[in-house]
Amino acid sequence: MDDLLSDALRQLLQDQCTPQLVRAVESGQSPAGLWAQLEESGFADALVPEDQGGAGLALSDVFPLLALCGSQAVPVPLAHTMLARALLAQAGVDRPQGSIAIASVTSRQAGGVRCAFTSFGRVADWVLTAIDGATVLLPTAQAASEPGVFALDASLQWTEAALSRARQVPGAHDLEALQACAAAAQLSGALMDTFHRTLQYANERQQFGRPIGKFQAIQHQLSVMAEHAFAARMAAQMGCHSATAAPDRLRVAVAKARTSEAALEVAGLAHSIHGAIGFTAEFDLQLYTRRLHAWRQAAGSESYWQEVLGEELVDRRDGLALDLVRATTDVD
Amino acid sequence: MSALDSLHLTAIPPEAEALRAQVRAFLQDAVTRIPAHVRARSWGGYDSNLSRELGQRGFLGLTLPKEYGGGGRTPFDRYVVVEEFLNFGAPVGSHWIAERQSAPLILKYGSEEQKRSFIPAICRGEMYFCIGMSEPNAGSDLASVKTRATRNDKGWVLNGQKIWTTNAHNCHCMIALVRTSGTGEDRQKGLSQVIVDLKLPGVTVRPITDLSGDSHFCEVFFDNVQLAADAVLGREGDGWEQVMSELAFERSGPERLFSSIVLFDEWLAYVRTPQGRTPESVRLAGRIIAQLAPLRAMSVAVTGKLARGDSPVVEAALVKDLGTGVEQSIPALIADDLFRRPAHEVPLELLRTLNYVTQAAPSFSLRGGTRDILRGMIARGLGLR
Numbered sequence: 001m002d003d004l005l006s007d008a009l010r011q012l013l014q015d016q017c018t019p020q021l022v023r024a025v026e027s028g029q030s031p032a033g034l035w036a037q038l039e040e041s042g043f044a045d046a047l048v049p050e051d052q053g054g055a056g057l058a059l060s061d062v063f064p065l066l067a068l069c070g071s072q073a074v075p076v077p078l079a080h081t082m083l084a085r086a087l088l089a090q091a092g093v094d095r096p097q098g099s100i101a102i103a104s105v106t107s108r109q110a111g112g113v114r115c116a117f118t119s120f121g122r123v124a125d126w127v128l129t130a131i132d133g134a135t136v137l138l139p140t141a142q143a144a145s146e147p148g149v150f151a152l153d154a155s156l157q158w159t160e161a162a163l164s165r166a167r168q169v170p171g172a173h174d175l176e177a178l179q180a181c182a183a184a185a186q187l188s189g190a191l192m193d194t195f196h197r198t199l200q201y202a203n204e205r206q207q208f209g210r211p212i213g214k215f216q217a218i219q220h221q222l223s224v225m226a227e228h229a230f231a232a233r234m235a236a237q238m239g240c241h242s243a244t245a246a247p248d249r250l251r252v253a254v255a256k257a258r259t260s261e262a263a264l265e266v267a268g269l270a271h272s273i274h275g276a277i278g279f280t281a282e283f284d285l286q287l288y289t290r291r292l293h294a295w296r297q298a299a300g301s302e303s304y305w306q307e308v309l310g311e312e313l314v315d316r317r318d319g320l321a322l323d324l325v326r327a328t329t330d331v332d
Numbered sequence: 333m334s335a336l337d338s339l340h341l342t343a344i345p346p347e348a349e350a351l352r353a354q355v356r357a358f359l360q361d362a363v364t365r366i367p368a369h370v371r372a373r374s375w376g377g378y379d380s381n382l383s384r385e386l387g388q389r390g391f392l393g394l395t396l397p398k399e400y401g402g403g404g405r406t407p408f409d410r411y412v413v414v415e416e417f418l419n420f421g422a423p424v425g426s427h428w429i430a431e432r433q434s435a436p437l438i439l440k441y442g443s444e445e446q447k448r449s450f451i452p453a454i455c456r457g458e459m460y461f462c463i464g465m466s467e468p469n470a471g472s473d474l475a476s477v478k479t480r481a482t483r484n485d486k487g488w489v490l491n492g493q494k495i496w497t498t499n500a501h502n503c504h505c506m507i508a509l510v511r512t513s514g515t516g517e518d519r520q521k522g523l524s525q526v527i528v529d530l531k532l533p534g535v536t537v538r539p540i541t542d543l544s545g546d547s548h549f550c551e552v553f554f555d556n557v558q559l560a561a562d563a564v565l566g567r568e569g570d571g572w573e574q575v576m577s578e579l580a581f582e583r584s585g586p587e588r589l590f591s592s593i594v595l596f597d598e599w600l601a602y603v604r605t606p607q608g609r610t611p612e613s614v615r616l617a618g619r620i621i622a623q624l625a626p627l628r629a630m631s632v633a634v635t636g637k638l639a640r641g642d643s644p645v646v647e648a649a650l651v652k653d654l655g656t657g658v659e660q661s662i663p664a665l666i667a668d669d670l671f672r673r674p675a676h677e678v679p680l681e682l683l684r685t686l687n688y689v690t691q692a693a694p695s696f697s698l699r700g701g702t703r704d705i706l707r708g709m710i711a712r713g714l715g716l717r
Contacts, residue, residue: 199714219711226710227654230336234633235626237341257622302622303615310618314603321597322419322590324621329629331343 005046006064012041013072019284025075026151031123035076035099044078044099047086047245054089059247063185063240067233070189070295073287075152077101077120079182084128086245087178088137091169096137098125102179103156105129111160119183119298121154122147128175135169138162150294174249179299181239181247184255187295188229188236191259191266194288195229198222198270201278218273225269232262241331250312254328257305263296336713339647341629342636348408355391355413359420368598369684371421375428375587376548376692378502380457383427387457392431396439401452407638411631415586421594425499425548430454432585434461434507437525437578441566446527450505464494464508464528464552465575471496472705475519475572479510479554481526487561488512490528490554498699500550501539505529509571512564523571526563533557544691577643582700584634584648588655589627591696592662595689596620598682599666607677613669620665623658627651646713653706656697663690 016037025031038044046062048054062082069079077099084100101124103115113131121127122145127138142165143156158166199222202213212218239255242248267289271278278285296302313324362382363371370377386392394410396402403409417424435454438446453459470477479492494500494508506528514522530537534557539547566574602608603617630651637644667686670678697703711717 199716202716213716216708219716220704220707222714222716223650223653223707223710226336226714227650230339230650231626231630231654234339234341234629235622238626238629241341253618254622254625257618258626261622302619306618306622307611307615308618309621310614310616313600313617313621314609314614317604318601320419321593321600321617321621321624322415325625325628328621328625329341329632330349331341 003064005061006068009041009043009065009068010072012037012043013068013074017072017074019073019287022073022075022287025123031076035125038076038078039097044081045085047082048089048095052089054085059181059240059242059245063237066182066185066240067189067192067236070186070191070291071193073190073291075123077124079186080120080124080128080179083178083182083245084126087128087135087173088169090245091135091171091173093137093167093169096126096167100124100126100128100137101140102175102182103127103129104176104179105131109157111163112158113163114155114157116155117148117150117153117298118156119150119179119294120152121145121156122152127156128169130173130175131163133172135171135173135175136163136166137169138166150290153294174246176299177247177249177252180256180305181252183295183299184236184239184252184259187259187263187292188233190288190291190295191229191232191262194266194270194285194292195222195225197285197288198225198273201274205275212273221269221273225266228262228265232259232266235259238328243332250309250324251328253305253308253312256300257302257309260296260302260305263292267292336647336650338637339630339633342633344408344412344632345406348406348412351409351412352416354389355416356420358386358389358391359416359422363420363422366421366423367684368421368594368681369688371423372592372594372598372685372688372692373423373425373546374418374421374591374594376425376498376546377421377423378425378499379423380426380460380502382423383457383460385457386424386427387455392427392457393435393451393455396435396451396455400439400447401455402435403455407635408632411586411635415590418586418590419593419597426460426502427454427457429463429498430459430461430503433463433578433582434505437507437574438527438565440577441525441570441574443562445562446565450527459505460499460503462497462500462503462506462530462550462552463578464497464506464510466496467493468495472702474509474575475523476516477509477511477523478516479508481510481512481524481559481563483512484558486558488526488559488563490526490534490557490559492554494552494554495549496540497550497552498548500530500537500552501547503530506552507565509575512568512571520572522569523575524568525565525571525574526559527565528554528557528559528563532559542695544688576645579701580643580645580648583652583706584631584638584644586628586631588652588696588700589624589631589659591656591659592689592693595666595685596662598685599670602679602682610669610673612672616665616669620658620662623661627655627658631655646710649701649706649709649713652700653697653703653710656703659696660693663693 045054050056235258393402
């Protein structure tokens with residue numbers, strides 16, 4: 001089932017989400033056309049229970065779909081929307097049309113609220129966030145928006161009046177873990193794609209009369225890239241391991257810490273092997289390596305999640321480190 | 333790439349997981365009173381009494397057939413038991429190589445008589461083997477081995493020298509890769525594996541002291557050693573292929589992630605004290621766990637491939653190269669953490685353990701194939717060679 005689903009999404013994205021389109025959206029073109037295609041495909045409701053109109057899948061099942069959002073550089077928050085819609089369905093809240101970014105509040109001012117550097121904040125229709133422990137859904141159309149650092153991010157600010165009209169989502173929800181889970185899964189896809197592109201380039205690019213992949217120094221760099229990309233993919237799989245639609249916070253901590261660490265290594269090696277061509281705007285590599293850095297920074301860097309893990313490990317007053325490793329790696 | 337793409341999150345079956353409590357109960361009793369700096373030797377530690385006791389309790393030879401004294405169980409069962417040995421720092425070095433690779437090798441290639449004479453004793457934790465692969469000029473370039481077995485009327489006469497042979501001074505037998513025909517220029521051709529009883533006349537074993545003062549590995553000299561005709565393991569001339577399959581047993585296991593784990597747990601016990609806990613050390617604990625956890629999931633995934641009867645050579649190389657890097661980083665990171673503090677705060681036993689693991693760490697990426705050889709194997713798996 002996994003393969004059928006991911007083959008279908010891959011095909012859709014290869015047709016509809018071309019590098020030209022990604023560049024156009026990053027340059028300011030509306031993603032509405034792409035989003036309409038994705039909406040029609042039903043993937044955004046993959047985690048929503050069947051009796052509420054979704055596909056009723058578990059988070060483990062949709063890992064390949066979330067990763068594809070990274071490996072195809074999808075310029076809309078499809079991964080976030082899948083996770084957010086599952087949460088809304090579970091909370092019994094009507095799900096709005098349009099895409100949903102998940103964000104953290106960074107400051108409160110004059111009764112309003114600000115979510116700085118929201119991933120996909122520039123292209124999302126809605127933002128799911130938590131204010132004083134209460135989860136709310138806010139329309140981006142009512143926010144004051146400033147460009148973020150990464151092309152698709154934005155800092156969004158809602159007034160007190162806008163806030164008072166926010167859709168309330170009952171229940172306690174770990175939005176931080178949801179954001180990090182989405183970022184880790186997208187990172188794992190972007191890491192794998194960056195690695196495969198670099199491998200292909202090394203087999204094609206000729207220097208000194210042979211492909212550069214024939215040189216031992218390049219082979220060893222590619223082997224190291226493979227190690228990071230595959231360890232990161234395993235970590236992201238762990239982060240998405242859940243029989244429900246919600247991730248486990250400790251598994252997410254491993255996933256985000258490891259994928260973020262790999263992002264730095266793999267982006268560096270990819271550019272090193274590609275040489276100057278990989279540094280150009282025209283060559284597609286940058287679509288992925290810019291995301292590696294953006295998603296490494298999003299939803300907590302490796303240090304942030306290492307601290308989460310470290311506190312859990314140290315607060316267990318005794319027992320082997322192995323037992324925490326097992327708690328994050330063992331599956332039924 | 334298809335090989336690596338199939339490394340998926342894999343479940344350890346409940347039957348295998350059920351062994352964990354049994355082996356852990358035994359180890360808690362038998363091992364935890366040994367000081368950490370000694371337990372840190374782990375699969376380099378030697379204790380033949382412990383090996384016999386593990387054999388009696390059925391913890392050795394789990395994957396070997398019952399008819400030869402094994403457990404008739406799956407690679408997952410062995411994975412769980414071995415993982416516990418390593419995490420407790422049990423001194424399992426006496427039987428380690430015999431149980432891990434010699435017995436499976438004999439099972440795969442040996443004659444019925446060889447299987448019956450060696451495998452049950454290995455499962456009982458009573459017979460120890462070493463591996464005769466490296467020679468002074470044939471380490472990573474294994475195809476250039478020169479030790480030679482020449483036919484005579486009684487069988488074979490063995491002459492030559494092996495080196496870096498782990499635990500040879502404590503072993504009963506060696507499985508040696510030797511030349512039985514042709515010359516060194518023939519490379520992989522004309523090589524065979526022979527089982528050598530190390531008590532035979534003409535065998536000299538000389539331990540080599542390493543930089544930490546231990547003697548784990550040895551030089552072994554063969555001077556006209558008379559071997560019987562049935563000393564050849566498998567088919568004459570197939571030694572190269574057999575050795576490559578043997579190395580796959582060696583590279584993917586939990587011993588490539590957990591060589592520094594006794595140190596990590598000892599350091600963690602200190603970080604768990606009020607004076608030991610700092611924000612930096614808490615984060616470092618998480619940094620190491622975030623490395624170890626995906627690696628363990630990969631090692632379990634490789635075990636799953638072994639359990640399905642695959643030969644995951646490239647995946648094993650990937651796990652070993654990444655894993656030994658993490659094992660080596662642990663003493664370096666812990667030293668950095670401890671020596672930014674006032675020295676008097678740090679328990680002496682922890683520092684002793686750190687010192688041992690720091691000194692042993694270079695070997696982690698040497699034993700079982702050097703880093704550069706493994707990266708070459710991964711590159712081949714990626715289609716680059």
